[in-house]
Amino acid sequence: MDYEFTENRAGKDEVYEHLVKCNRSFIPALNSRVDIKLYTEKIMNGAVRFEAWFNDRLIGLVAVYLNDNTRKVAYVTNVSVEPVHTGKGLAKKLVMRSIKRASQMSFEQLQLEVSVNNQPAVNLYKDLGFKKIEDTTDESYKLALKLN
Template sequence: MNSDEHLQLSINGSTVMQVLVHLHACDRCFIPPLNNRVDLLEYAEKIALRATRFEAWTGGELSALLACYTNDLARTNAFITSVSVIPAAQGQGLADALLTAAINYVRDQRFETIELEVASENVAARNLYIKAGFFMVSEHNGTETMRLALQEKFENGNL
C-alpha cells in the first residue's frame, strides 16, 4: 500500500466477490490458513449476506475486513467471525481501527458481549484482542474463545 493512496473506512460496502478476493489475498495470514477450514466462496457469501462488515479500502481494494454477526435478537452476544488485513497493509493499525469501530457499533446496538475465536498460536491477533479488553473464556484444541463485556446489567435486569 502506497502512502499516497487514500484510505476509506466503510460499513457493509463490499460485495460477495470483493469479500472473496480479499479472503483469497489473506488466506495464508490466517492460522491455520482459512481455506483449510472453510470453502472460501461459501464463507464470502455468508459474510456478505449475514454479517455486519467493517471495511478499510485503499485505492479501491478491500485492504482490511472485520465481519461480525449481530443477528442475536435478544442482543445478548455478537460474534466476530473474521478479522483480516492484506499483507501489504499489515502493521498500519487497520485491524485495530476496525476492531474499535466494531466494538463501538455493537455497544451502540446494546449487545451485552462480543465473542470471537482465535488460534492460541496466533500471538499477534491474541494481543490485539487483549489490548481491546477481550479475555479468554475457554480453550479447546488450540482455539481460544475470547469475550468482551459491553453492558453492565443492573440488579433488576434492566440496562
C-alpha cells in the same frame, strides 16, 4: 497512506478476493477450515462488514454477526488485513468500529475465536480488553469483551 473506512460497501466478489489474498495470513490457513466461496456467502448474507480500502481496493475486513438479540451476544467471524498493509493499526481500527456498533445496538458481549498460535491477534484482542472465556480446542481460545 490514506485509508478509507466503510461499512457494507464491498460486493461479494471483492470480499471473496480479499479473503483469498489473506488466506495464508490466517492461522491455520482459511481454506483449511472453510470453503472460501461459501464463507463469503455467509458473510454477505448475515454479517455487518467493517471495511478498510486503499486505492479503491478492499484491504481490511472485520465481519460481525449482530443478530443474537435474545442473548445479546455479537460474534466476530472474520478479522483480516492484506499482508502488505499489516502493522498499520487497521485491524485494531476495524475491530474498534465493530465494538462501537455492537455497543450502540445494546449488545452485552462481543465474542470471537482465535488461534493460540496467532500471537499478534491474541495481543490485539487482549489490548482491546477481550478476556479468555474458554479453550475451545488445543488450538484456539474463545475470547469475549463485555460491552456497555
